[in-house]
Amino acid sequence: MITIFNKFRMGLLPIYVLLAILTASVTLVSCSKEDELEIQNNFPFEVNVMPVPKDVANGQTVEIRITIQRTGNYNNTQYYLRYFQYDGTGTLQYYSEPSYLPNDLYPLASTQFRLYYTSTSAVSQSFDVWISDSFGNEKQITFQFNNSD
Structure with a gap:
């Protein structure tokens, strides 16, 4: 009777060894620092601009609709x-706020907004708008208007 029991125990030995190896490997993998939860807060974005007129007259205001796509x-x-x-020459402003000064940084209240460009020039006009976020991502938009006078 003892020999049957010993044979049975010996037959289970490979299963016990396999279970011990699996338990050890799962424990080691779950303790790895690579599996730490990472919180991403830096998301790139795109800027969409609705079409604007190609020509603008001196004193005319053009509406520029912009959406930041995160x-x-x-x-x-x-x-x-x-x-x-x-x-x-011209002025650029956000809704009815005072005109922006060139190269100054202004916070945006929302990701969908309108800018208003008013021409004060009798020649063609060109300007760049840069949209940036608090993580250093930046997009440049170039606007060019021909004089329609």
Whole structure:
């Protein structure tokens, strides 16, 4: 009777060894630092602009509709705007706020907004708008208007 029991125990030995190896490997893998939870807060974005007229007259105002398309959403991300006009003259403003000053950084209240460009020039005008976020991602948009006078 003892020999049957010993044979039975010996037959289970490979199963016990296999279970011990599996338990050890699962324990080692689950303790790995690579599996730590990473919280991503830096999401790239794209900027969509509705079409604008090609021509603008001196004193005319053009509406520019802009939407920031995020690839992810981190609630604490702040977006900013700055612009620089390199041809002609004009003013750029957010809704009825005071006009922006070139190269100054302005916070944006939302990811969908309208800018208003008013021409003060009798020649063609060109300016760039940069949209950036609080993580250093930045997109540049170039606007060019021919004079329609």
